[in-house]
Amino acid sequence: MNRxxxxxxxxxxADLSALRRVDFCAPQSYLGGGFLKIPDLPRLAQEASKVEAGDGFEWNAKTYFVDSPGSEPHQIxxxxxxGRLHMICQRCLQDCPVDLSEERQFVMVATEALADAYPIEDDELEPIVASQHFDLLSLIEDEILLSLPLIPKHPEGACQAHASSFGDAKTGADALEKPENPFNILKNMKKSS
Incomplete structure (x- = not known):
């Protein structure tokens, strides 16, 4: 390919089967987008506490080539x-909508070895191996899963901690006033001897 x-x-x-087989080895660029419902993404669906109308993710993808000194141009x-996914809030144990908005950039490489050798310092571009049957749908689902919060919670002040999260409040206050002495059992054993 010349300059x-x-x-x-x-x-x-935007057809699901077409997204599972994109030819990123062809000398062409791509542009597209669409909307994926939660059931279209089975691994993501396992994370959802419920699915409401409108839940899902809009995606857009674009590829282009950039010159690379001393080698073939790289495809980006x-x-x-x-989009939005509902998860369980870890503070109140109720349903919590999680909104995500992410932008990612990848550089297409020919082999796993080139992907492994790609400079780690480049945090803007992540290498992925291009193929004639690249599964773009799986990449989209992977990136959504990686973007989910580890501990989903409502915004601060929007919910109250669930009692079972921290035990009964009265028991907790009593425990602070009179901590149980772990040596009481030994003391009682000594008296009985």
């Missing part, structure tokens, strides 16, 4: 994700 060559741009289909994939 002055204009590459065709192909529209990505820009992936944008925006």
């Amino acid at each position: 002055n060559q204009v590459l065709p741009q192909v529209e990505l289909s 994939l820009q992936l944008g994700l925006k």
